Amino acid sequence: MEKLELNQSLPENIDPSCHCSYTNFDTQLKLPSHPTSTANISRKFTALQVTIALFLTCNFVTFSCIFYLLPNSRYGATSQAIAVSLLSILASIAVLLAYWAFQSLHIGLPAIQQHERQEKLQERSVFDLIPLPAYWINSELKILAVNQHLAQAQNLHTEELIGQPISFYNSNCHFLEFIQAFFSQPEQTIYKELEIQTDSSTRNLLIVAQKTALENTAILIEIDLTARQQRETVLRESEERYVLALQATNDGIWDWNLKTNAIYFSSQWKSMLDYSDNEMNSLDEWFYRIHPGDVERIKMEMLNHLSELNSKFESEYRILCKGKTYRWMLSRGIIIRDTSGEAYRIVGTQSDITNRKVTEEQLLHDALHDALTGLPNRVLFMDRLSHAISLAKRRRNYLFAVLFFDLDRFKLINDSLGHSVGDQLLIAIARRLEKYLRVGDTVARLGGDEFTILLEDIKDENVATNIANRLQEELTRSFNLSGNEVFTSASIGITLSSFNYERPEDLLRDADIAMYRAKATGKARYEVFNTTMHTRAAALLQLETDLRRGLERREFQLYYQPIVSLKTSAITGFEALIRWQHPQRGLVSPAEFIPVAEETGLIVPIGWWVLREACRQLSAWKIQFPEYQSLVMSINLSAKQFTQTNLVEEITEILRETNVPAQSLKLEITESVIMDNAEIATTMLFQLQSLGIQLSIDDFGTGYSSLAYLYRFPTHTLKIDRSFINKIDIDSEQFEIVRTIVTLAANLGMDVVAEGVETLKHLAQLKALNCGSGQGYLFSKPVDSQMAAKLLQEQNIVVDTIPI
Numbered sequence: 001m002e003k004l005e006l007n008q009s010l011p012e013n014i015d016p017s018c019h020c021s022y023t024n025f026d027t028q029l030k031l032p033s034h035p036t037s038t039a040n041i042s043r044k045f046t047a048l049q050v051t052i053a054l055f056l057t058c059n060f061v062t063f064s065c066i067f068y069l070l071p072n073s074r075y076g077a078t079s080q081a082i083a084v085s086l087l088s089i090l091a092s093i094a095v096l097l098a099y100w101a102f103q104s105l106h107i108g109l110p111a112i113q114q115h116e117r118q119e120k121l122q123e124r125s126v127f128d129l130i131p132l133p134a135y136w137i138n139s140e141l142k143i144l145a146v147n148q149h150l151a152q153a154q155n156l157h158t159e160e161l162i163g164q165p166i167s168f169y170n171s172n173c174h175f176l177e178f179i180q181a182f183f184s185q186p187e188q189t190i191y192k193e194l195e196i197q198t199d200s201s202t203r204n205l206l207i208v209a210q211k212t213a214l215e216n217t218a219i220l221i222e223i224d225l226t227a228r229q230q231r232e233t234v235l236r237e238s239e240e241r242y243v244l245a246l247q248a249t250n251d252g253i254w255d256w257n258l259k260t261n262a263i264y265f266s267s268q269w270k271s272m273l274d275y276s277d278n279e280m281n282s283l284d285e286w287f288y289r290i291h292p293g294d295v296e297r298i299k300m301e302m303l304n305h306l307s308e309l310n311s312k313f314e315s316e317y318r319i320l321c322k323g324k325t326y327r328w329m330l331s332r333g334i335i336i337r338d339t340s341g342e343a344y345r346i347v348g349t350q351s352d353i354t355n356r357k358v359t360e361e362q363l364l365h366d367a368l369h370d371a372l373t374g375l376p377n378r379v380l381f382m383d384r385l386s387h388a389i390s391l392a393k394r395r396r397n398y399l400f401a402v403l404f405f406d407l408d409r410f411k412l413i414n415d416s417l418g419h420s421v422g423d424q425l426l427i428a429i430a431r432r433l434e435k436y437l438r439v440g441d442t443v444a445r446l447g448g449d450e451f452t453i454l455l456e457d458i459k460d461e462n463v464a465t466n467i468a469n470r471l472q473e474e475l476t477r478s479f480n481l482s483g484n485e486v487f488t489s490a491s492i493g494i495t496l497s498s499f500n501y502e503r504p505e506d507l508l509r510d511a512d513i514a515m516y517r518a519k520a521t522g523k524a525r526y527e528v529f530n531t532t533m534h535t536r537a538a539a540l541l542q543l544e545t546d547l548r549r550g551l552e553r554r555e556f557q558l559y560y561q562p563i564v565s566l567k568t569s570a571i572t573g574f575e576a577l578i579r580w581q582h583p584q585r586g587l588v589s590p591a592e593f594i595p596v597a598e599e600t601g602l603i604v605p606i607g608w609w610v611l612r613e614a615c616r617q618l619s620a621w622k623i624q625f626p627e628y629q630s631l632v633m634s635i636n637l638s639a640k641q642f643t644q645t646n647l648v649e650e651i652t653e654i655l656r657e658t659n660v661p662a663q664s665l666k667l668e669i670t671e672s673v674i675m676d677n678a679e680i681a682t683t684m685l686f687q688l689q690s691l692g693i694q695l696s697i698d699d700f701g702t703g704y705s706s707l708a709y710l711y712r713f714p715t716h717t718l719k720i721d722r723s724f725i726n727k728i729d730i731d732s733e734q735f736e737i738v739r740t741i742v743t744l745a746a747n748l749g750m751d752v753v754a755e756g757v758e759t760l761k762h763l764a765q766l767k768a769l770n771c772g773s774g775q776g777y778l779f780s781k782p783v784d785s786q787m788a789a790k791l792l793q794e795q796n797i798v799v800d801t802i803p804i
Helices: 037-069 073-105 111-121 148-153 173-184 226-249 267-272 283-289 292-306 354-368 378-394 410-417 419-435 461-476 504-520 531-553 590-600 603-624 647-658 671-676 678-690 732-747 760-768 785-794
Strands: 134-138 143-146 189-197 202-211 217-224 252-257 263-265 313-320 326-337 343-352 401-408 442-447 450-455 479-481 484-486 489-496 526-528 556-565 571-582 586-588 632-636 665-670 694-700 717-720 751-755 773-775
Touching (some): 173 202, 173 217, 292 313, 378 450, 401 419, 401 504, 419 442, 419 450, 419 461, 419 479, 461 526, 531 603, 556 785, 647 678, 671 678, 678 694, 760 773
Parallel strands (some): 571 632, 694 717
Antiparallel strands (some): 134 217, 202 217, 313 326, 401 450, 401 489, 571 586
């Protein structure tokens, strides 16, 4: 608290040996101009009386102030400083007065010298030495004397105030009532706190009134308490805000005395732990209840703060409540240091953050686990896989394996029974996988119907394959899901850490490659990864890259294989077949790149290019050969292309661009494409038929044909797959199948085209069965556009009897 500094030394131009007199106290107190010895002695005795009175009064007032202020704790250190300063100053004044009286009575001092000294000090008031506003008044409420502090506060000279009524200085009614009452009461000393209102401000004053030895006079001293009370108000409001803030946040307070090691816990602090006020009163009890896993860390953080390594103490920890359960707390604290910089206490707060911690833990769990099955997700699995790779680098004999699961026919189950049943199946599979794993192994769901298993610290490859076999057997058992008995299986890819992987992504990639190899070789089985698989996978990846570049660089071209009427041997149309002229590898077979294009989705832009280019060529031929206006172009439509929502609009636009009549276009669609979603396919086929486009079922007989749907489809042609034609001349069963297809088509009013006609015997058999058209190497192999134009120009087909 701010201290009031008082100057207790006398002004330099005052001789301590001189005596002092009051200025203009009253007429009877003035010194005569021409002293005589008798009058001089009388005045000396009068001055002595005044001095003694002032001495007693000042001392009494000083001690009264001290006894009033010191016990009153609400005034604080500032008031105590004022009191002590008053004692010092007023005691000095009393000494000066006594000394002046003594000097005045000293024998041998001429009267003229006494008078001269009085003349020099007549302009000075003893009150000027008092560092607070002070004035001497009589019972008539007239001002007898004032000091410079009071005069300066009023912006007046002392002479302007002396002789004036007290109301001239202070007209406050409460003040005047207090002065009047004081003179009418027997008390010698009275203290009064007053609130003085002015035009611009409010002042809080402590008035100390002390009657003097001179009858009907009193000395009044003013102590301005305004600044102190303002500071106390600010402090009180600050304390109230702090208390309200703590109550609003439900924080507890702790205060640790570093000198005595005593600690204070607030009621709220204790209630957080379900303890009453008379419990938990020592530092040891606090640290004893902190969780063993946290206590050493807390002590170290506290020590770091004491050592000034950290600017503040802040720590989260678990603490044991009275009910034997742990709760999470956040404790904050700061060191309080004395003027020498030595820490003597730490004050802090404690907040209950249990709910926040639970939420954080839940969020962390959700971030690392699959929401549906509760299994670790990809992020957590990859983290554990990274840890396993690190272990394998440090320990020479450490071996682990990763199993990559993908359910077989899950899409069929999901689509037929609904996503709810599909989710139930995934959850049930997760529980079975967990059941048959070893302690320390990790099973995770990567997404969809893909699961992975990390088998750590295994002896050899057989451990991984045995677990794969056991899990395969477990998955063969039926699942009862919402009243539905469901069976499923999984294709599993296995990879081992013996390949010295550096990144978990590479290991998971190879397990995925092995899994797809298992699917490709029959499903419901496992494959162990080897470098050959990786080489093949890398080749496929390169092929995909080259496909994309080939599409951009227009490396594809169309070949055309004629479709011939078996009755007239005339060319009725062509089938457009794509070829890829690779800049390094040369001509790439469609059997190699079409599956990759299907898998990557590149088949869609490739398919649109084929359709546009074939229609453009057909339009050119019709202009070049007017006699072939009925020529039909057959184009294969891929499964992905058939499911495009803008299929009809895109085909319509291509026909318009190339000026090809719709009836000159025949789209070939496989059975499997149609039967995957028969209802949607039927709607799409009718839309295409409404445009006038012809439709053909390609490779008929090789898929799961449905005669119930076949008559409903608006198709015009059935194409018999080459697998039936190859042995038609030597295999009676194949012959009968072809006969059945031809008869069925005739009954349904459809045309028939036989693929793979390569020998004269094939041709003879098909003619005998009344097959309408044929296509194959017997007539012509696929040729480029120029050679196809030559065939049209010759207007007949020279049968090539050499089988290919």
